[in-house]
Amino acid sequence: MDQLTTTPALYEAYKKRLQEIADIRYATALLQWDQETYMPAGSITTRSRQIATLSELAHARFTESVTGELLTNLLERKDLTEEQRSNLELSQYDYQQQVKLPSGFVRELSETISNSFNHWVEARKNNSFSLFAPWLEKLVTLKRKEAELMGYEHHPYDALLNQYERGCTTELLDQLFSRLKPALAELLAEIKQQPQVENRILKQHFQEDQQWAFSMDLLEKMGYNFHFGRQDKAAHPFTINFSSEDVRITTRVREEDISYMTWSTIHELGHALYELGLPNNQYGLPLGEAASLGIHESQSRLWENNIGRSLAWCTHFFPVLKSYFPQQLEPYGPEDLFRAINKVQPSLIRTEADELTYHFHIIIRYEVEKALVEGSLEVNAVPEFWKQRYQHYLGIDVPDDSNGCLQDVHWSHGSFGYFPTYSLGSIYAAQFYATLVKQVPKFEKLLQEGEFEIVKNWLSDNVYIHGRKYTSEELCRRITGKGIDPEDFMQYARDKYRFIYAYKLEGIIL
Numbered sequence: 201m202d203q204l205t206t207t208p209a210l211y212e213a214y215k216k217r218l219q220e221i222a223d224i225r226y227a228t229a230l231l232q233w234d235q236e237t238y239m240p241a242g243s244i245t246t247r248s249r250q251i252a253t254l255s256e257l258a259h260a261r262f263t264e265s266v267t268g269e270l271l272t273n274l275l276e277r278k279d280l281t282e283e284q285r286s287n288l289e290l291s292q293y294d295y296q297q298q299v300k301l302p303s304g305f306v307r308e309l310s311e312t313i314s315n316s317f318n319h320w321v322e323a324r325k326n327n328s329f330s331l332f333a334p335w336l337e338k339l340v341t342l343k344r345k346e347a348e349l350m351g352y353e354h355h356p357y358d359a360l361l362n363q364y365e366r367g368c369t370t371e372l373l374d375q376l377f378s379r380l381k382p383a384l385a386e387l388l389a390e391i392k393q394q395p396q397v398e399n400r401i402l403k404q405h406f407q408e409d410q411q412w413a414f415s416m417d418l419l420e421k422m423g424y425n426f427h428f429g430r431q432d433k434a435a436h437p438f439t440i441n442f443s444s445e446d447v448r449i450t451t452r453v454r455e456e457d458i459s460y461m462t463w464s465t466i467h468e469l470g471h472a473l474y475e476l477g478l479p480n481n482q483y484g485l486p487l488g489e490a491a492s493l494g495i496h497e498s499q500s501r502l503w504e505n506n507i508g509r510s511l512a513w514c515t516h517f518f519p520v521l522k523s524y525f526p527q528q529l530e531p532y533g534p535e536d537l538f539r540a541i542n543k544v545q546p547s548l549i550r551t552e553a554d555e556l557t558y559h560f561h562i563i564i565r566y567e568v569e570k571a572l573v574e575g576s577l578e579v580n581a582v583p584e585f586w587k588q589r590y591q592h593y594l595g596i597d598v599p600d601d602s603n604g605c606l607q608d609v610h611w612s613h614g615s616f617g618y619f620p621t622y623s624l625g626s627i628y629a630a631q632f633y634a635t636l637v638k639q640v641p642k643f644e645k646l647l648q649e650g651e652f653e654i655v656k657n658w659l660s661d662n663v664y665i666h667g668r669k670y671t672s673e674e675l676c677r678r679i680t681g682k683g684i685d686p687e688d689f690m691q692y693a694r695d696k697y698r699f700i701y702a703y704k705l706e707g708i709i710l
C-alpha cells in the first residue's frame with residue numbers, strides 16, 4: 201500500500217476490509233439469534249464453538265497491522281470528505297482500543313466468562329453466592345488487568361465504563377447520581393404518602409396467542425416494518441441486527457400479566473427503530489453504527505416509557521387492546537391502564553422495577569462494581585453489601601442471593617461498566633423527549649391520534665442519521681443545547697407521578 205495509491209482507491213480498500221469484517225460479525229449475530237430462539241438445546245456446545253471461532257476471526261482481521269497502516273496512511277490525506285474522515289477517525293480509535301488487549305488475554309477472559317456463566321446459572325439455581333464467588337473473583341482480577349491494559353486517568357473503573365460509553369467516567373456518574381438520588385428519594389417519599397394505585401386491570405388471564413396478535417398489531421401501528429424485521433419469542437428479550445435492513449426483536453409472554461409482554465415489546469421496538477434508521481450506505485462502517493449503548497437505551501426507553509407509558513398512548517391503544525380482550529377490559533378505561541402500568545413500588549428485581557425506583561437498582565450495581573474494581577470491597581462481602589444497599593435506598597429486605605446479587609447475568613458475562621448505561625439511557629431519553637415536545641406543535645394530541653410516524657421522523661433527523669458520528673455527550677448537546685442533565689428526567693417524573701398519584705394537578709402534560 202504505497203503513498204501513490206489514490207485516496208478513493210485506498211478508501212475503497214478500507215471500506216472493503218471493514219465490510220468483510222462486518223459480514224463475519226453479522227453472520228455471528230445470526231448464529232446468536234438462532235441460539236436464543238430456535239436452536240435445539242442439544243447443539244449448545246458446537247454452537248458456542250462456532251460463535252467463538254467467528255468472533256476470533258473478526259477480531260484478528262480487524263487488529264492485523266495492515267488495518268492500522270491503512271488507517272494511518274488515509275488519515276494523512278488532505279482530500280478526504282468529512283464523512284470519510286469521521287469513519288476513519290472512529291475506526292482508528294477502535295483499532296487503537298482493540299490492539300491494547302493481547303490475544304492471550306482475550307482468550308483467557310473469554311474462557312473464564314464461559315465458565316463463569318455456567319457457574320452463575322448453577323449458583324442462581326441453588327441460591328448460593330458462594331458457588332459463583334470464586335469465578336467472580338477471577339473476573340474481577342481480569343477486569344482490573346483489562347483496565348490497566350486499556351489505560352485510564354483517574355479511576356480504573358473509568359477504563360471499563362469507557363468501553364460501553366465513550367467518555368463516561370466515575371466522576372461524571374458520581375455527579376449525576378448525587379443529583380438524581382435526593383431528587384428521586386424526595387419524589388418517592390411524596391408518593392408513599394398517597395394511596396397506592398390499583399393495577400388489577402393488568403393481572404387477569406390474557407391468552408397467549410391473543411397477546412401475540414396484539415403485539416404484532418402494536419408493532420405495526422407504532423412504525424415497525426416487518427419487511428425488514430420480525431418478532432420471535434425468547435427467554436430474555438433482545439434486539440439484534442444483521443444490517444439496517446434486517447433488525448429483529450424478541451419478546452416473552454406471561455398469561456397472567458398483559459404488561460409483562462407489552463412494554464417489553466415496545467422497549468425492543470425502540471432499539472429496533474434506531475438500528476433500522478441507521479444510514480444503510482454506511483454498512484460495516486462506524487457511521488452506520490449506533491452512537492453508544494447509552495444512546496441506544498435512550499431510544500428504547502423513550503418509546504417504552506415517555507411514549508408507551510403516557511396517557512396519550514393509553515388513550516390511543518386502549519380500544520385496540522380491548523378489541524383483543526373485550527371481557528377483561530370491559531370494566532375499565534384508558535386512565536385505569538395508565539395508572540396501572542405506572543404503579544411505583546420498591547422491588548427486588550431490576551428488570552421488573554418501575555421507572556423511578558429503577559435508578560436505585562443501577563446505582564447499587566454501580567457502587568458494587570466500582571468498589572470491586574478499586575479493591576475497596578471483597579468479593580465475599582458482595583451479598584451483605586447488596587442487602588445493606590437495598591435496605592438503604594429502597595427500604596426492602598433482600599431474602600436471598602437469587603433475588604439479590606445473583607439476579608443479573610451481566611457479571612458472569614464479564615460486563616462491568618454496562619449497568620450505568622441504563623440510567624444514562626433514561627436521562628437522555630427524558631432530555632430528547634422534552635426537546636421533541638417543544639419542537640413538535642400539539643404533540644400530545646398527535647400521539648393520542650396514533651401519529652407515531654412523527655416521533656420516528658424526529659428521532660431519525662436528530663439521532664438515527666448521525667450513526668456514530670458524535671459521542672453521546674456531543675449528540676445530546678446538538679439536540680438539546682446542553683450536556684447530560686438529570687433535571688429533565690426529574691421534571692418529567694414529577695409531572696407524571698404527581699398526576700398519577702393525584703395530589704398535584706397543575707402544570708401537567710397529558
Ligand code: CO
Nearest residue numbers: 467471497500
Ligand atoms: Co434495552
